[in-house]
Amino acid sequence: MAAIEISGVSKRFGDVTALQNLDLTVEEGEVFGFLGPNGAGKSTTIDILLDHVRPTVGSAQVFGHDTQAASVPVRERTGVLPEGYGALGRMTGRTHLEFALQAKRAEGDPQAILDRVGIAEAGDRRVEDYSKGMKQRLMLGMALAGDPDLLILDEPTTGLDPNGARRMRQIVQAEADRGTTVFFSSHILEQVEAVCDRVGILNQGELVAVDTIDGLREAAGATGQLHVTMSSIPDGLVETIEQRGGVTSVAVEGTTLAVGCENAAKGAIVADCYEAGTVENVETSETSLEDLFVSYTGGEN
Amino acid sequence: MSWVAVARKDFRDAIRSRMFWALAIVFGLLSVGLGAAFGYYSDQFIESVPGNQLGVGLVSFVQSPITIFIMFVSAIICHKSIVGEWEQGSLKLLLSLPHTRLEVITGKIVGRSAVLAVPAIASLVIGLGVGGALLGTVPIVLSVEFLVAILVYIVLYVSIFVGLSAVTRSSSLAVAGAIVLIVVQFFWGAIAAVLTIVLDLSGDADWLYIYQSLTPNGAFNEVLSATLAATTEWPAATVRANNVDAVYATPVLAALILLLWFVVPVALGYWRFSNADL
Numbered sequence A: 001m002a003a004i005e006i007s008g009v010s011k012r013f014g015d016v017t018a019l020q021n022l023d024l025t026v027e028e029g030e031v032f033g034f035l036g037p038n039g040a041g042k043s044t045t046i047d048i049l050l051d052h053v054r055p056t057v058g059s060a061q062v063f064g065h066d067t068q069a070a071s072v073p074v075r076e077r078t079g080v081l082p083e084g085y086g087a088l089g090r091m092t093g094r095t096h097l098e099f100a101l102q103a104k105r106a107e108g109d110p111q112a113i114l115d116r117v118g119i120a121e122a123g124d125r126r127v128e129d130y131s132k133g134m135k136q137r138l139m140l141g142m143a144l145a146g147d148p149d150l151l152i153l154d155e156p157t158t159g160l161d162p163n164g165a166r167r168m169r170q171i172v173q174a175e176a177d178r179g180t181t182v183f184f185s186s187h188i189l190e191q192v193e194a195v196c197d198r199v200g201i202l203n204q205g206e207l208v209a210v211d212t213i214d215g216l217r218e219a220a221g222a223t224g225q226l227h228v229t230m231s232s233i234p235d236g237l238v239e240t241i242e243q244r245g246g247v248t249s250v251a252v253e254g255t256t257l258a259v260g261c262e263n264a265a266k267g268a269i270v271a272d273c274y275e276a277g278t279v280e281n282v283e284t285s286e287t288s289l290e291d292l293f294v295s296y297t298g299g300e301n
Numbered sequence B: 001m002s003w004v005a006v007a008r009k010d011f012r013d014a015i016r017s018r019m020f021w022a023l024a025i026v027f028g029l030l031s032v033g034l035g036a037a038f039g040y041y042s043d044q045f046i047e048s049v050p051g052n053q054l055g056v057g058l059v060s061f062v063q064s065p066i067t068i069f070i071m072f073v074s075a076i077i078c079h080k081s082i083v084g085e086w087e088q089g090s091l092k093l094l095l096s097l098p099h100t101r102l103e104v105i106t107g108k109i110v111g112r113s114a115v116l117a118v119p120a121i122a123s124l125v126i127g128l129g130v131g132g133a134l135l136g137t138v139p140i141v142l143s144v145e146f147l148v149a150i151l152v153y154i155v156l157y158v159s160i161f162v163g164l165s166a167v168t169r170s171s172s173l174a175v176a177g178a179i180v181l182i183v184v185q186f187f188w189g190a191i192a193a194v195l196t197i198v199l200d201l202s203g204d205a206d207w208l209y210i211y212q213s214l215t216p217n218g219a220f221n222e223v224l225s226a227t228l229a230a231t232t233e234w235p236a237a238t239v240r241a242n243n244v245d246a247v248y249a250t251p252v253l254a255a256l257i258l259l260l261w262f263v264v265p266v267a268l269g270y271w272r273f274s275n276a277d278l
Helices: A042-049 A071-076 A091-104 A110-117 A132-144 A162-177 A189-195 A214-217 A237-242 A262-277 A290-298 B001-014 B018-040 B043-050 B055-078 B085-087 B090-096 B101-135 B140-167 B172-184 B188-198 B206-211 B216-233 B251-274
Strands: A004-012 A018-025 A031-035 A057-062 A078-081 A150-154 A181-186 A198-203 A206-211 A224-230 A247-253 A256-261 A279-285
Touching: A004 A181, A018 A042, A018 A057, A018 A181, A018 A206, A031 A189, A042 A057, A042 A150, A042 A181, A042 A198, A042 A290, A071 A078, A071 B251, A078 A110, A078 A132, A078 A162, A078 A181, A078 B090, A091 A110, A091 A132, A091 B001, A110 A132, A132 A150, A132 A162, A150 A162, A181 A290, A198 A214, A198 A290, A206 A214, A206 A290, A214 A290, A224 A262, A237 A247, A237 A256, A237 A262, A256 A262, A262 A279, B001 B018, B001 B101, B018 B043, B018 B055, B018 B101, B043 B055, B043 B101, B055 B101, B055 B140, B055 B172, B085 B090, B085 B140, B085 B172, B090 B101, B090 B172, B101 B140, B101 B251, B140 B172, B140 B251, B172 B188, B188 B206, B206 B216, B206 B251, B216 B251
Parallel strands: A031 A181, A031 A198, A078 A150, A150 A181
Antiparallel strands: A004 A018, A004 A057, A198 A206, A224 A256, A224 A279, A247 A256
């Protein structure tokens, strides 16, 4: 059974179309990255899964439960880190976790969760006094309460420092290893690349691509980048490189050549540079997820 | 039974706020002040109290200011109960846990009723005790029934204002609604006087019984008087139905209207809230 099954969902708010005919299946145990620029409809999709928002057309199921008709069973098996919300009232961190555990009818040690998300010492402080990052960690803790089968994380690294972001990734990885399905929305690409099995790219309410990251790279043309820094750029070198097979673009930035090309062409290009002048540095990279993202979403961001 | 958890959380949040303690202190001072004032100056009040009975006088002396105070305070602490959390976004967090929207509304009503009821009942017990001690007589049955009535009154206004908070989509609308409800009740009598003149209804004033029972306070007071008069030494003359000669002039009508005030705002709030996109 699929963990998440979204069929033909559209959502309009007045004249604004937030989602357009969305079909998406996330298998059990999968870590799925949901990418898109701000306003693409990521949060609306999550809201539909949790029955915060009802689709105008279409339906969604979580573990076979209809999200509207059986919302409570859905939420009993789901841990949610909503985007950008501080806290529930004036309770301490520990009472927040107790409240979440109670709602999930789960046994569990609030202190163990506090340890896990890295705010062990702050459990008895009121949440109003927490920093943004601490609140975010607490919200993650609430999502983890009761060992959910599905973890929905909406922009989970908002407000986290690099250590916090790394811990977040480790927790996602540990949950995935435990067999939890993770649905992870973000516009920060490195994080998605680091933890996700599959990625969906949402743009203006439409799902424009769903694939593994490697698959997306291939589909987008699989070009890599080569940067060669020289003491100076000799005349005619740019033209020589442009005529090589597999090269898609050559740009000069100061004394650095930035070449977009297939991986196989990189050796010959470096050799061209070596013969023509003094090479100071060579850097090579695969297509970044960012390039993919821009190519799929039209580059407005 | 997830509404219990929501109610408990709501109550716990409230008792951590300064406003709760300010409320408790004002409640205490008001009740004890009223009780002591009546006990101390009972000679001067005795002529004006219903039935010339000290116990009845004490309760009726305390009733009116306390109910008005409760009406205001419940508006203050309840108008944001749903819409405020909706605006802040914490409602999404609350509803990401396996609570239903009905449980959230129920929990809010129970929790905020407790926030009002705890200081109200505690202060009234002390206030009536002080007044009774000064008078040398405590009307036990009457006082207990009065306290139960105050509980009913608290739940009445809390559910009206929580219902209002669930219907509206902005805190300012909820405030406006609460103010309208309170102000209209203060001018209800004056509005009737104007209507009587403008529509030339002076011939038959019996319809005023229905009119006066339409507001939450009007309905509540009539039902309270009828209940107290039937079961205690409370004077029957305070029951408006006894002074009007018409078939519809019965406390049962007031009770039905009161029931509607309990049900309709909450039902409308729930209907709107359960169909809303958060």
